[in-house]
Amino acid sequence: MAKHALVTGGGRGIGLAIATSLAGEGMRLTLVGRDRGRLEEAAKPLKATPIAADVSDPKAIERAHADAVVKSGPVDVLVNNAGIVETALVHKTSLKMWERLLRVNLTGAFLWSKAVVPAMVERKWGRIVNIGSTTSQRGYAYVAAYAASKHGLLGLTRSLAMEVAKAGVTVNAVCPGYTDTDIVSEAVKAIVAKTGKGEDFAEASLTQYNPQDRLIRPEEVAATVLWLVRPGSESVTGQAISLSGGEIM
Numbered sequence: 191m192a193k194h195a196l197v198t199g200g201g202r203g204i205g206l207a208i209a210t211s212l213a214g215e216g217m218r219l220t221l222v223g224r225d226r227g228r229l230e231e232a233a234k235p236l237k238a239t240p241i242a243a244d245v246s247d248p249k250a251i252e253r254a255h256a257d258a259v260v261k262s263g264p265v266d267v268l269v270n271n272a273g274i275v276e277t278a279l280v281h282k283t284s285l286k287m288w289e290r291l292l293r294v295n296l297t298g299a300f301l302w303s304k305a306v307v308p309a310m311v312e313r314k315w316g317r318i319v320n321i322g323s324t325t326s327q328r329g330y331a332y333v334a335a336y337a338a339s340k341h342g343l344l345g346l347t348r349s350l351a352m353e354v355a356k357a358g359v360t361v362n363a364v365c366p367g368y369t370d371t372d373i374v375s376e377a378v379k380a381i382v383a384k385t386g387k388g389e390d391f392a393e394a395s396l397t398q399y400n401p402q403d404r405l406i407r408p409e410e411v412a413a414t415v416l417w418l419v420r421p422g423s424e425s426v427t428g429q430a431i432s433l434s435g436g437e438i439m
């Protein structure tokens with residue numbers, strides 16, 4: 191039977207690119223996100239099952255997981271992609287913002303992993319791919335809460351990889367630099383508003399970190415996820431794979 195892949199935040203951006211490439215492999219797909227309308231629209235051409243759930247809500251994850259298993263069987267491939275970004279200097283970061291970022295970006299991935307791992311281990315095959323970031327591997331000003339959540343995601347990735355190494359399950363993180371999605375459009379708008387300078391200046395202030403001087407394309411992230419899921423990458427586990435044009439090495 192075709193494998194079942196579940197992508198959180200699969201309705202747009204990087205998640206949608208990943209979902210599209212997994213659909214191309216003939217997998218049964220479940221897309222999870224909060225915006226039901228957007229999910230349904232994204233799911234239709236991919237023949238995917240859309241399930242509206244907030245990954246910061248443990249009960250919603252439990253329900254969504256149970257729903258997904260009833261509709262498409264145990265999850266073989268989990269892509270923890272749902273994520274949010276908010277920026278502030280540490281002394282201006284509220285406790286609420288800190289907790290919100292950790293809950294969505296880190297605790298959500300923990301709860302989804304916890305839900306799917308027992309069946310993967312039992313079936314002796316599974317792939318978990320966490321979408322980290324260059325902020326999983328280095329710090330930048332203004333993003334302490336986001337970077338803490340993405341560093342934490344790497345800790346989860348590495349430890350879980352050790353726990354399931356003998357069970358045919360691999361756990362990896364794909365860590366892109368600034369990627370051309372809504373997150374970057376919002377960042378560009380915020381920089382323009384703050385500095386009063388043009389969009390070119392704003393975009394350059396983001397691409398300056400990438401030695402290739404460009405944004406990553408969502409399809410590049412999807413291609414790396416595909417490699418981790420396809421036969422041939424069985425020995426790759428516990429890794430943080432940097433997609434950053436050489437920024438991280």
Ligand code: NDP
Nearest residue numbers: 199203204223224225244245271272273323368369371373
């Ligand atoms: P987008 O803002 O385009 O998409 C984010 C996705 O996450 C949406 O599908 C959104 O769906 C979903 N999401 C957000 N919060 C929740 C929640 N509480 N529950 C369920 N789903 C949620 O971002 P990207 O595609 O750019 O980002 C995807 C991932 O890649 C994130 O983890 C991000 O941190 C990471 N990343 C992005 C980079 C970039 O520059 N774009 C660089 C490095 C990493 P909905 O709104 O329907 O809930």
